[in-house]
Amino acid sequence: MIGRRGLIGLGTVAGVIALWFLLTTLTGIVSGARFPSPSEFWASLVQIWTRGYAGGQLLAHALHSLKLVVMGFLVAIATGIPLGLWMGWSRRAEAAINPVFLVIRPIPPLAWIPLAILWLGLGDAAKIMVIWFSAFVPSVINTFAGVRNIDRPILEAARMLGTPRGRMVTEIIAPAASPLIFTGLRLSLQASWTTLVAAELVGAMVGVGFVLNMAQQDLYPAMILVGMITVGILGWATTVALARVERQALAWNVAARD
Amino acid sequence: MGSIRFQNVDKVFGASQAGVKVLDDINLEIGEKEFVAIVGPSGCGKTTCLRMVAGFEAPSSGTITVSGKVVSEPGPDRAVVFQQFALFPWKTVRENIDLGLRNKNLPAAERDRLIADALKLMNLESHAGAFPHQLSGGMQQRVAIARAYVLDPDVLLMDEPFGALDAQTRVVMQEELVRLARVNPRTVLFITHAVEEAVYLADRVAIMTRRPGRIKEVLDIKSVRLAENWDRFARIEDVMDQESFVHLRTQIWKSLREEKGAQGV
Ligand SMILES: Nc1ncnc2c1ncn2[C@@H]1O[C@H](COP(=O)(O)OP(=O)(O)OP(=O)(O)O)[C@@H](O)[C@H]1O
Numbered sequence: 001m002i003g004r005r006g007l008i009g010l011g012t013v014a015g016v017i018a019l020w021f022l023l024t025t026l027t028g029i030v031s032g033a034r035f036p037s038p039s040e041f042w043a044s045l046v047q048i049w050t051r052g053y054a055g056g057q058l059l060a061h062a063l064h065s066l067k068l069v070v071m072g073f074l075v076a077i078a079t080g081i082p083l084g085l086w087m088g089w090s091r092r093a094e095a096a097i098n099p100v101f102l103v104i105r106p107i108p109p110l111a112w113i114p115l116a117i118l119w120l121g122l123g124d125a126a127k128i129m130v131i132w133f134s135a136f137v138p139s140v141i142n143t144f145a146g147v148r149n150i151d152r153p154i155l156e157a158a159r160m161l162g163t164p165r166g167r168m169v170t171e172i173i174a175p176a177a178s179p180l181i182f183t184g185l186r187l188s189l190q191a192s193w194t195t196l197v198a199a200e201l202v203g204a205m206v207g208v209g210f211v212l213n214m215a216q217q218d219l220y221p222a223m224i225l226v227g228m229i230t231v232g233i234l235g236w237a238t239t240v241a242l243a244r245v246e247r248q249a250l251a252w253n254v255a256a257r258d
Numbered sequence: 259m260g261s262i263r264f265q266n267v268d269k270v271f272g273a274s275q276a277g278v279k280v281l282d283d284i285n286l287e288i289g290e291k292e293f294v295a296i297v298g299p300s301g302c303g304k305t306t307c308l309r310m311v312a313g314f315e316a317p318s319s320g321t322i323t324v325s326g327k328v329v330s331e332p333g334p335d336r337a338v339v340f341q342q343f344a345l346f347p348w349k350t351v352r353e354n355i356d357l358g359l360r361n362k363n364l365p366a367a368e369r370d371r372l373i374a375d376a377l378k379l380m381n382l383e384s385h386a387g388a389f390p391h392q393l394s395g396g397m398q399q400r401v402a403i404a405r406a407y408v409l410d411p412d413v414l415l416m417d418e419p420f421g422a423l424d425a426q427t428r429v430v431m432q433e434e435l436v437r438l439a440r441v442n443p444r445t446v447l448f449i450t451h452a453v454e455e456a457v458y459l460a461d462r463v464a465i466m467t468r469r470p471g472r473i474k475e476v477l478d479i480k481s482v483r484l485a486e487n488w489d490r491f492a493r494i495e496d497v498m499d500q501e502s503f504v505h506l507r508t509q510i511w512k513s514l515r516e517e518k519g520a521q522g523v
């Protein structure tokens with residue numbers, strides 16, 4: 001079922017396509033060498049979907065990129081959330097780790113790419129490492145803030161009930177911080193896509209970023225557009241999936257409900 | 259089991275020279291199963307007293323003992339009911355009540371029985387699966403009281419537990435608490451701004467001075483309640499109509515007003 005909002009959205013998409021058609025095919029205001037017409041786009045899509053381009057079919061490129069993003073993202077949050085919880089919980093951990101963060105944080109994630117390629121080559125491992133570095137930071141920072149923002153009475157109530165340490169983390173601190181943890185996860189996911197595509201642009205044998213890179217070298221705007229839209233759709237799909245998980249996990253949270 | 263004793267307790271917040279003295283030589287003994295209410299001007303240190311018994315703060319000097327043991331940290335022998343309920347919003351009513359029992363490592367069957375009793379006691383049976391945000395304030399505070407009672411604590415510490423409730427709900431909860439105190443008497447330290455509430459609920463009422471808080475006087479309510487047989491009334495308004503009640507209330511009011519006057523408010 002498509003609601004009112006869905007209809008409006010569809011209308012916008014249809015409008016954009018109509019305008020695109022108008023500017024390229026109908027009037028030729030935008031030349032095909034700069035921006036492809038809808039039919040060129042379609043032809044490129046069919047080409048990469050069936051015969052393949054840049055060494056593989058679209059699905060293979062897309063799945064490979066998706067796999068790397070998911071893996072890098074998971075490694076990042078599996079390390080970032082615990083570190084954030086720990087820094088939030090212990091002033092000592094914060095004091096010890098924060099200086100390192102202050103130095104590392106301003107380094108743009110993409111600046112790690114040369115080092116990663118030097119260490120790990122052009123394969124998957126280097127890309128997962130770069131995603132890890134870029135997606136790690138928002139997870140840590142938001143988890144940390146989430147812990148520090150927990151209402152004091154909640155913690156006191158848990159202590160009063162005799163809650164032991166381990167349970168304090170899993171059943172009190174982590175859920176209490178989870179609204180902000182999820183904010184961190186959303187930012188981490190965005191960072192994962194940004195970084196992956198950049199890493200694939202610089203050095204890769206397969207993946208959506210590689211498709212973009214090849215299409216640029218081939219002076220092939222229609223294929224560039226196919227690559228861009230593929231990234232857009234993949235990013236959107238993972239964001240929606242994460243939002244689903246969030247809705248489930250935060251069902252108890254009044255503030256998060258609409 | 260269950261007596262509370264303040265012995266020469268001082269509390270200073272901040273560094274000892276530059277600090278603010280909040281409590282000055284508090285001495286108070288609360289007997290087993292006794293219900294003592296503390297009233298006093300805002301900021302006089304009532305909450306601080308309660309938090310020290312709970313183990314959230316330490317006295318700057320003097321000692322606080324509960325059941326003969328010096329308080330050093332929070333624990334389930336001293337259950338706290340907070341003004342803002344402090345329920346865990348991600349846990350259902352049942353899970354909120356269960357946490358303290360699980361922390362005691364009780365077997366599941368026993369926990370089920372205790373939870374059922376607590377739900378029944380607080381008329382929460384039909385809400386066991388609800389999340390706190392689905393309940394009214396009064397209901398949430400019932401959950402908090404159930405969560406405290408189910409631990410079978412030596413003492414109950416309540417800091418303006420009904421302060422966040424509307425007037426009608428408040429009355430219901432006050433009557434409920436009196437009912438609870440009869441079926442399941444506990445040592446209670448109860449803090450309130452509402453003088454009527456203190457007189458209605460407590461065996462004794464301790465009146466504090468303005469900051470730095472001292473215990474100014476302690477009024478015996480229980481003897482009057484027994485002599486006048488207030489318990490024959492089921493409803494709070496009937497008790498509040500009694501001349502003996504009005505007299506006590508006025509006495510406390512005057513004492514509090516002196517403190518406010520001294521503060522220039
Ligand atoms: N952690 C703290 N650090 C510094 N000062 C504090 C702290 N806790 C309380 N105080 C101060 O101690 C004084 C007593 O506070 P307390 O909360 O015990 O008063 P109260 O009698 O409960 O007041 P109210 O009736 O408004 O609840 C206040 O002046 C308060 O600002």
Ligand SMILES: [Mg+2]
Pocket residue numbers: 304305306417
């Ligand atoms: Mg207070």
